[in-house]
Amino acid sequence: MRNKRNATIALVLGTLACLVSGWLLLRGATSLETFPLNTLNPQGRKADIIYSLVVPVFAIAGLVFILVEVGVLWMAARFRRNHDDVEGVGEPVQVHGNTGLEIGWTIVPAVILAVVAVFNANAILQMDDTNADAIDVTVVGQQWWWEYRYDIDSDGTVDIITATQMVIPAGRDVKLAIQSRDVIHSFWIPALNGKMDAVPGRTHPLVIEAADPGIYEGQCTEFCGLSHGVMRMQVKALEPAAYDEWVQRMTTAPEQPTDEKALAGQEVFVQQCTSCHQINGLEPGAEAPYLYADLPNPNYGEDVGSTLLSQNAPNLTHLMMRDTFAGNLLDLYQGDSAVAVETTVGSAEAVPSGEPDTNNLKKWLRNPEDIKPMDPENNQGMPNLGLSEEQIDQLVAFLVTLK
Amino acid sequence: MADVAEIAHEEIEDVEFPDDSHATSTGISNPKLAMWVYLASDALLFGGLISTYLIYKNRPGEIPGLSGSPVRISELFDIPFTSMTTFILLMSSLTMVMSVTSAMRNDQVRMRLWLGTTALLGALFLGGQIYEFTVFVSEGLGYTSNVSSSAFYTLTGFHGVHVAVGILMLVAMLGMSLRQRIHAEAVEVIGLYWHFVDIVWVVIFTIVYLIP
């Protein structure tokens, strides 16, 4: 019978189509190099827990998907009305229902889901475990960048404040305390763990762990206004020794610049930038020679006596210890890739090497709003300071000394 | 909604068709049923506002360092005064119910009398609430002073608006009763609204005013 043949064809084609689309879906599980934010390539303990839960759930869903889609297609072909069908002959049997069947297909999915639920509950509870050697980092979201605060010696004072790129030791749990200064943001490093919102007035915990050294790309995922789309961040995981070196560098004041241009730039910085950006120990309007300090002032925005949002700007004391700046939009060092978006697994260095990309810094200083949409009139983001080319040159010469 | 299913099952068993062509399927008149559905919906509105107040009522005291007035609105409550207005509103429920029974007895005169009394008592309650607000504001706790005052004024304000709307309906009904006969059911439906407003006040008075 024609219908039966059609039904067989539908069966085969439907199954093929489902398999192809399933394969396309799983193609998502490719390298982190191509897809820096890939969710299907876990690189740490916590992300592994999620991944090992996702795979069976996807498998079950895929199976149901194939059954239903193929079933619909098969029925459409099998029970199609033919042109030569006559009313009154071979009409369908009027089935009103079948209680046993109905109860069956209520209970079977419920049981399947109950099994999944057990694993689900187990995973949810596992997400909070930490190892004994975990370190603490406070993460603060602000429109539109991230700040990280480290209390290395656990004495209650902040020892390191940095932005955009968080540095963690590989193989150790990192307990993040996520907070926000203005609106709700969400901290998300897909390779290391799921996301967690940064809600003003609350502190939210999240544990991340990177098995290997590397740079892991992240992205703010809760809509936070104008520049939400480009509010990016990175986590750089270092070998324990390299991490110690990084801590060492970050807790020591940078060297005083010596060349004239850089000194002039320092002057410009103190006049133009210190009302928002902090370099440990540099005060707005301070008199030369400037005194650097080891410890950052964690309340810098408030010390300035201002209430503006933008006045809490990234701490630039060790700017050149990072690989990227401007909310992870621009590279600080000349490298092979033109964009700052990257996830590299395997190696990472405590102190970035290479030539500083001064063009990027200049581009940013000429008009930050070109790079990242901002609204300084409403105190959101960095204003265009109207610096002259000479001032920009001097500033860049100064900034590259901050290592 | 599970209830609805039960109803459905009950109904399927014996369906008789009333000859009275005015009958609704459930035997409850449309306006009355609509009012009940509306009141059930309103329960969620007040639930939301009461929850908001409960969440915020201690905020100025509990969390140090917040901007705005540190005074909680509950520190300003004058319980004896509010008890008076509560009694007034409670009494208005009684007069409302008397109005309904009068209307059902087709005693239009008494019905008008009780309607008028109810509206008057409602107005007294509203006046008391406005007086209370002015006292709070003069004590320095305005609508925008802190979250507890904002939540308090919003909650009681919404209740006050409901009372005001109820008074308008009572007065309108009174006016219309001079022009045409009022069905007892119309009075009853408004009565439902009025009692609901009273019920909400029962909850607000207990939860907001009396529980410290």
Added chain:
Amino acid sequence: MTIVHQRSPLELPSGEPLTPPKPLGVFSRPKATSGWKSWFTTVDHKKIGIMYGVASMLFFLVGGFEALLIRLQLAVPGNDLLSADLYNQVFTMHGLTMIFLVVMPLQSAFANYLLPLQIGARDVAFPRMNALSLWVWLLGAIFFNTSWLFGGGANGGWFAYAPNSGVAFTPGHGMDFYAVGLLIMGIGSTVSAINLTVTVFNMRTPGMSMMRMPVFTWMAFITQVLLVFALPVITVALFLLMFDRLFDASFFDVSKGGDPFLWEHLFWIFGHPEVYIMILPSFGIVSEVIPVFSRKPIFGYPFMVGSGIAIGFMGWGVWAHHMFASGMGPISVLAFSLATMFIAVPTGVKILNWMATMYGGRLRFTTAMLFSIALVAMFTIGGLSGVTHAVAPADTQQTDTYYIIAHFHYVLFGGALLGLFSGMYFWYPKMFGHFLNERLGKWHFWLMIIGFNATFGPMHMLGLQGMMRRTYTYTDGQGFNVWNLVATIGAFTLAVSILIFMYNVAHSYRKHKANPVDPGPDPWDARSLEWMIPSPTPEYNFAELVVVEEFDEFWHRKYGHDEEGRLVRIAKTEDVVQKPGATGIHLPSPSYWPLVLAVGLPLVGYGLIFNLWWAVPGALITIMGIFGWVMEPADDPDGGHEHHEDESPSDDPEAAAELTDGAESGEASDEETVAADAEQTEEAPVG
């Protein structure tokens, strides 16, 4: 009950209605029932339904245009077609338009048109309130879209998370329009929901017990119940936001102790039932279409109804699954995650029942049937991706990525909209008296399915590859290029299919004008009561009320079955259906007042946003509307029908008009309640 007639000796003469009360008002009572003017004063549920439908299709074009802008912007990395600010406005307005201005009113259109017909009533319980809800919604929707003229649309996302939606972070007027506009539309929806709930409870034709109602009626009814209980919650949230933005309150100002979680909870307590509000009517439509074109009854009717109720019920307990990543704590996450997983069960029952209905049937692939089958296939995908993020840890990876976008477009487009299109093709002859062209319809269908899958299928992959939502651009190195381009091409394919649909409407109308062909009362050989009456539906719906004896009454009057259970025709359709041309049926009279009342509300809205004094004229108009409404009898005493004495069966006072008249003052005051309640919008903040 003689009480009413007993006279009290104290009764004043003034209590006696010596003359029928005349409408007091500036307008004379409108009389027209045809012509363009009649549309503004009509209280006919069918005209109101059609207006809902037409208006929401126009907004569909607006929302679709916004969608195309989004897709164009994201077609290539680093695109600067739209600025970040404009993009934020466009995606926010796209979401709000599609939800509140397209899918919800479209389900309202079908519910308004079909509910009374399917339960065998002559109109809804409160015809004027029905008109009110249409006008309040429509004018609110227009008000909301005028924000484009006042400095830009809403730009805080449709979920408007505080504190980003506060005035400090979003200083423009867009979010003001969001709060006030949604409040106004909420009034319309509440009125409509209460009205239709009462209609289903009370207006059923004799014998139409709850468990004999068609599945569409059931699903639309559950939707109305959900609306009744969900809307007050968002009303609270919107009032708090509005007071924050316009009157300097501090509900969501963290520095004063406000808590952003309050908004999240209130919003999603509404927001999750809202999802079912959008999808359940489409489930109902499919449950009507598939049995008709399979020539089999719906499989497991009680389970279909029960699962609908279960979905509606469980929909209240799962709202926080939108907040798995919000940091609400592992206990809440665990509880809501488990609750969410099991909501898949009743949905799965529905899908399997639809398939069982098709099994062994004799399927006719009309366009309506194709859309319905497509819903089963596409919604399954959306449902399954839903299960994958009911698993909370997985959801923390997926939420706020394009995976979610894919999921809810498969649910809302592949579910709700495909169902609604199915309904359009199915009931078009009943509504307008002619078919939509089937050939064009199939073009529309196939292009839409291809375009839809090309647009939203790739978003699954984009999401898993980590592309986040609400991003105005992406960078070349992120690996999102290919699928974004595919999605954009798909979006334009979708747009073409919509153009074909529009052309189909125009083309079919022209052909019908040139060469009218009566589709007859029952063009599809269908099952429910609305197919017993002429097409297009006469104004009075049913010439005589149908006494229902079983589920699918109309079908069983046409067909019986033999010993094997196979279908046997027992009566000709012509003998079963009702004849056109009944006269003397009393219908509710048209009225201006709903429109007048509704006009005032947007004016009050502008007043709230720009200058409180501007609210005064709006408030006066609204109050005038309420006054005129209350003073106007529900029925026109000059309408020529002395129906109280009229005992002729054709003027059977079972009709809705009669009922509302039966308690006319009661109705008036009740409506006043709701109307006056609507008035709170302007009263509360001022006072």
Added chain:
Amino acid sequence: MNENDTDAGHFGKEDPGSEPEKSSGGESAVAAPPSPVVASSAGDDPDVDGRHMGHLDAGHTHGPTDGQYFTIFWVLFALTALEVSTYFWESWFGEGDAVRRVGVTVLLIIMVIKFFLIAGFFMHLRFDSALVRRVFIFGLIVAMVIYTVAMSAMNIWTDNGNPWFDDPPPPITTTTVPEAN
């Protein structure tokens, strides 16, 4: 006041004072049209415009008498007085957690009693069709459950106090925002 004050006698078959629940709230009451009350009213007075009212007012036939209303009012009055008195308990019985706890419990219980007295008698919920009772109670239950869950999710089951997070850093208060407009 006695029961005959109402027009109950008119309906003969119903005894307004006795167990109103049973006559109106029983199994068949939902599909109220077939209830005997309607039948009797229609049968007794076929000619009046009670057609409008007969069945509509069916619910009231079991309603309380005026006297009962007054009784209920005095009960409510007394309960409210008792409620208000809790305000002075601390000055009478001395301060303390126990007094406060008992006070709050008493208040909540009285609130519920008052609520259902008004709803049940003044709003006729006890005597009305089961449908309205279910609609209203459903609304109440939904309201109570969801708001209770939401409030607990916000204030009790939060992460601030998460066991592994022994000593979370103090929240960084948001920066005050500039005057709007």
